[in-house]
Amino acid sequence: MDEPLVRWDWIARNWDNGGPTSVKVLLENHIVMAFVPVVVGLLIAIPLGLACARYRWLYQPTVGIMNIVYSLPSLALFSILLSVTGLTQTTVIIPLTLFSLAVLIPAVVDGMKSVPDHVRQSAVAMGFQPYKRLMKVELPIAVPVVLAGLRVAAVSSISLVSVGALIGQGGLGYLFIDGWQRQFYTPIVVGIVLVVALALVADFVIIVAQRLLTPWARRSA
Amino acid sequence: MITFDGVTKRYADGTVAVDDLSLEVPTGAITVFVGPSGCGKTTSLRMINRMIDPSQGRILLDGKDVTGVDPATLRRGIGYVIQQAGLFPHRRIVDNIATVPLLLGWDKKKARDRAMELMERVGLDPKLARRYPFQLSGGQQQRVGVARALAADPPVLLMDEPFSAVDPIVRTSLQEELLRLQDELHKTIVFVTHDIDEAVKLGDTVAVLRVGGKLAQIAAPAELLSAPADDFVREFLGRDRGIRRLGFVPSGTLTLEPAPEGVTAQGHGTFNPAKDSLRAALDASLLSPDGLAVAVDDDGRVLGVVGQAALVGAARG
Numbered sequence: 001m002d003e004p005l006v007r008w009d010w011i012a013r014n015w016d017n018g019g020p021t022s023v024k025v026l027l028e029n030h031i032v033m034a035f036v037p038v039v040v041g042l043l044i045a046i047p048l049g050l051a052c053a054r055y056r057w058l059y060q061p062t063v064g065i066m067n068i069v070y071s072l073p074s075l076a077l078f079s080i081l082l083s084v085t086g087l088t089q090t091t092v093i094i095p096l097t098l099f100s101l102a103v104l105i106p107a108v109v110d111g112m113k114s115v116p117d118h119v120r121q122s123a124v125a126m127g128f129q130p131y132k133r134l135m136k137v138e139l140p141i142a143v144p145v146v147l148a149g150l151r152v153a154a155v156s157s158i159s160l161v162s163v164g165a166l167i168g169q170g171g172l173g174y175l176f177i178d179g180w181q182r183q184f185y186t187p188i189v190v191g192i193v194l195v196v197a198l199a200l201v202a203d204f205v206i207i208v209a210q211r212l213l214t215p216w217a218r219r220s221a
Numbered sequence: 222m223i224t225f226d227g228v229t230k231r232y233a234d235g236t237v238a239v240d241d242l243s244l245e246v247p248t249g250a251i252t253v254f255v256g257p258s259g260c261g262k263t264t265s266l267r268m269i270n271r272m273i274d275p276s277q278g279r280i281l282l283d284g285k286d287v288t289g290v291d292p293a294t295l296r297r298g299i300g301y302v303i304q305q306a307g308l309f310p311h312r313r314i315v316d317n318i319a320t321v322p323l324l325l326g327w328d329k330k331k332a333r334d335r336a337m338e339l340m341e342r343v344g345l346d347p348k349l350a351r352r353y354p355f356q357l358s359g360g361q362q363q364r365v366g367v368a369r370a371l372a373a374d375p376p377v378l379l380m381d382e383p384f385s386a387v388d389p390i391v392r393t394s395l396q397e398e399l400l401r402l403q404d405e406l407h408k409t410i411v412f413v414t415h416d417i418d419e420a421v422k423l424g425d426t427v428a429v430l431r432v433g434g435k436l437a438q439i440a441a442p443a444e445l446l447s448a449p450a451d452d453f454v455r456e457f458l459g460r461d462r463g464i465r466r467l468g469f470v471p472s473g474t475l476t477l478e479p480a481p482e483g484v485t486a487q488g489h490g491t492f493n494p495a496k497d498s499l500r501a502a503l504d505a506s507l508l509s510p511d512g513l514a515v516a517v518d519d520d521g522r523v524l525g526v527v528g529q530a531a532l533v534g535a536a537r538g
Contacts, residue, residue, distance in 0.1 A: 122307025125270060125379075126320050126369075127297035140311045216311045216353040 007186045014187075021174055027194055030171025033092050034158040034198070040093075041100030041153060048101075049108025050134070063106060070102035074163045082167060092164035099160065100153040107149020111142025144217050147210045154202045158195060222248045223269060223377070223409065228278035230264050230434070238264040239434035241278070246426075248376075249407040253424035255414055257457070261434030262413045266379050269411065270299045282377070297321055300370030300378040300408075304386050306362040308354040314340070314365055315350040321373040332372075339368040344398060360391035367399070371406070380412045384419070396422060417458055421446065421465065429454050443469035467500035467536055475502060475535055477516050477525030486523055489515040494524065503532050 016024045052059040077095035085091045115138050123137045165173030175191035178184075210217075223246035230239040239261040246252040254262040267273040268280055271292045280287050287295060300321075308317050316323075318336035323329070340347055343364045354362055363383060370378055384392045396419065403410065414420055420427045421442040428439040431453050438450035446466035449455040455462075473494045490505030494516050506514035506529050514532065516524040 116305070116307075116310075118303055118305045118307040119309060121272070122301065122303055123309070125272060125296055125299075125301035125303075125307075127293040127295075127324055129293050132324075137309060141309075143311075214311065216313075216355070218355050 003183075003185065005185050006189050010186045011190060021178070023172075023175070023190060023194075026172050026174055027198075029089065029169075030158070030161050030173075030195075030198065033089050033096070033161045033164065033169070033171055034154070034202075036093050037096035037100050038150065038154050038157050041097050041104050042150065044097075045101055045104035045108050049105045050112065052105065053109050053112035059109060066098075066102035066105055069098045074099070074160055075166060078164060078167050087168050089169050091167060092161060092169050096157050096160055100157055103153040103156070104146075104149050107146050107153075108142065110149075111145035112138060114145045115141045144210060144214050147206055147213075151203055151206050154206060155199045158199045158202060162191070162195065222246065222281075222283060223411065224279075224281040224284075225265070226279045226281065228265070228268065228275045228280060230261070230268065230273065231276045237434055239268070239275070242430075242434065242436055243278075244428055244436060244439050246409060246411055248409045250425040251403060251410040251412055251423055252426045252428065253412045253414060253420040254428050254430060255417055255420035255424075255457075256430035256437075257432060258415060259432045260430035262415075262430050263381055264434070265430070266381055266411055266413050269377075269379060270296045270301060297325055297373065298375050298377070300373075300375045302363075302366045302370045302378070302380045302383040304382045306354075306366035306383075308362055308365055308369070310354050312353075313350065314345075314352050314354070314357070317354065317365055318369045318372050320369055321375075325373055335372060336368070339371055340365075342371075343368045343402070358391075359387045360395060363387060363391075363395055364398070367402075371402075371408075376409055378408045378410045380410060382414055383412075385414065385416065392419075399423065418465075421468075429457060463536075464500060464503075467503060468498045470499040470535070472497050472499050472502040472516075475499070475516075475527050475531065477527060480515065480523050480526045481513075484511075484513060484515065484523075484526060486515055486517055486521060489513060491515045491517045493517055493519065495519065499532070499535055502527060503536065506532055 011023070014021075014023055016022050019025075048062065052062050074095055077098075078091055081091045081094055085094070119141065120133075120138065123133045128137060161171045162173030162176060164170035165177050170177075172191045172194050175187035179186065179188035179191070225242045225244050225246075228239055228242045229237065231237050242261075242265060254265055256262050264273055268275050269282070269287065271287055271290075274288060309320070312320075315333055315336045318339055319332035322332035322335055327335070337347055337350060340350060345361060345364050345368065349357065349361065354365070357365065366383065370380075384395045387395065400423065412420075412423055424442055426439060427442055427445050429437045429445070431437045437457075438445060438454045440448075443466060445454070446458060446462050446469070449458055449462075472492055475494065477494070488510070490508030492502040492505045492514055494502075495518070502514050502516075506512055506527065509515070512529045513526040515526050518524055
């Protein structure tokens, strides 16, 4: 008998079955493990990015280190951290935070570079002191570029969480392993659809935030 | 009054941008720094509001050395306009103009009211107040830049090539607007340009600088045109110096002859002796087939005529 691609009754039974692997719980875990690294990453990337924009000699080494980190396989990082943080969400969240830094630090630096020189000069000439100039002029103007980086970081974080399933903390990634072990497609399809939907929702939320935060930005069609 | 007292700016690599500059910028008048690129005119301007500090010498603002004043405080009392206007892209026009009043701690309402008043003053439609800079033309942005510089009513205004990025027609109208504003406001203005025509048109005093940051000549425009100090200044002033000088000689001293039978304002070049320069009168005569420039009053009534011989005589002084 041919196995159908999706068995709807499986979804109905497993959406919220009270166990730790019900789809709803996996989805919630997935959101936490994808969302925390991006938020923490942004909070770290802003001061680091500002430092790199201010002291140019810092920029190349920082980006170099970040690129090396980015090139490390996530599974390798999970394995190394296992001995420190164990089979917890933290073991996934820490590497994903590093990955999002690799995207967000350059985004903050590029954002600061996107402030036109004549605008910065005129802020100085108006009598803005450095801190106020940063908060009121430079950072607000950097927002569109930083948010573009945030979109990339959010989507890649959502996708990467799944790998954590190999150490038992992968959110929706569990469904891929489960489906593969049992040669049963429904969980795999459900997992893919939810991961993609999550990525689309995150992307959409950031786009809406950008429209609201930067009504002054030139719209490119 | 702004006094440059032996001011030199030398950079770490040994380049001298400004070399022992001493001059006075009189209160309530427009002083233009003009010269080719690399003459140190912008550096000199920026030393006034401490965007750059001199290596040697002093700059005094009403007798007080500017390096003794906190830079931010100093700058809030000095208006500044630059080439691309330098508007804040993320702020609405009204808030751009209100920048310095808000930095000075005015309340929001008062700062905005002041901004709206200035928009009118510089010839901007108040409807533009809620727009963002990218929605305005280059000329409009530059007017916003001027309004913003004037917002806190500073006695001193620094203008760094403010009109050189706009097209010639807009530039002319901005220049005329500035002269009209200055008639009302009497600010102490330092204006930097590389365009000698602009310098001569706007300046009460023109300081010509040469490459290496040395002062070549400082004089009123008419004197500059009639008596350039050396070959550099002569060359920088360019061609038609003689004709251009006539733009500073009034036509009111010309002796008018009664208009011959049949000579009217129609078909002749006209000039108004109460307002126009000798250059305009000469131009009027060149436009008339019989060489007679027709003098008219404010209402266009014919006052008399002048022939070319009399014009040339007047031009010789």
